[in-house]
Amino acid sequence: MPKKSPEDRKVVATNRKARHDYLVVDTYEAGLVLTGTEVKALRAGRASLVDGFASIDGGEAWLENVYIPEYSQGTWTNHAPRRKRKLLLHRVEIDKLAGKSRETGYTLVPLQLYFKDGRAKVEIALAKGxxxxxxxxxxxxxxxxxxxxxxxxxxxxxxx
Missing domain, CATH: 1.20.5 (Single alpha-helices involved in coiled-coils or other helix-helix interfaces)
Structure with missing residues (x-):
């Protein structure tokens, strides 16, 4: 099956306030490490990026404070709604983001959460307040x- 064009992506959540509060300098597409119930909750179209941010810790990128509600049909295997989630980026991108985010005034904010080719992706932005x-x-x-x-x-x- 041929891959779809980049415009073919199912948007789950958008952080509209981020573009109002921040000046977006650069954007990156990152994969997410999720549990099964998180993916099911996202496929149901439920998530909020409002208070979310990304951080670089120990050479790894993390998405923090993003709200993905518990899956309604989940059992004891359900996830914590605001847990820290690992971002999948190339080493060069992580190093570049770590260097820039250490500078005064720069932060990493999520702009969009979507599915692309069946995989959950997040668009993060290097932004200045x-x-x-x-x-x-x-x-x-x-x-x-x-x-x-x-x-x-x-x-x-x-x-x-």
């Missing part, structure tokens, strides 16, 4: 662009 005025400036620019688009579409309709 925005100041309050940067957030307002971004919102203002987005609002101005939206108003300009409305004006152009209104003018195009009037011209017809």
């Amino acid at each position: 925005k100041k309050e005025y940067d957030k307002r400036q971004t919102l203002r620019a987005r609002q101005d662009a939206r108003e300009a688009q409305r004006a152009m579409s209104l003018r195009a309709k009037m011209g017809e």
Whole structure:
């Protein structure tokens, strides 16, 4: 069976607040080490990346504080909802992220959790925290662009 294009991915959770709170410098796709009940809960479309972050500890990448609820049909084998999960990255990527995240102001935040070719993946971003005025400036620019688009579409309709 041929592999699907990168656009063919089933998104489970998106951290929309991350792009508002952080300036995304670089993104990486990482695999996740999960238990069976975690995969089943994700396939049911349940997860939250809101308080999640990634860290480099002992030469390994970890995803922390991401909420994957317990699987409803699970028994005593169920997982802890906010446990630390290992990220699967290449050594070069881990070393690069470790060096950058040690710099002041940089952090690793998850942007998206999805399935690609049947495997759970997470898109993590090397990001720099925005100041309050940067957030307002971004919102203002987005609002101005939206108003300009409305004006152009209104003018195009009037011209017809």
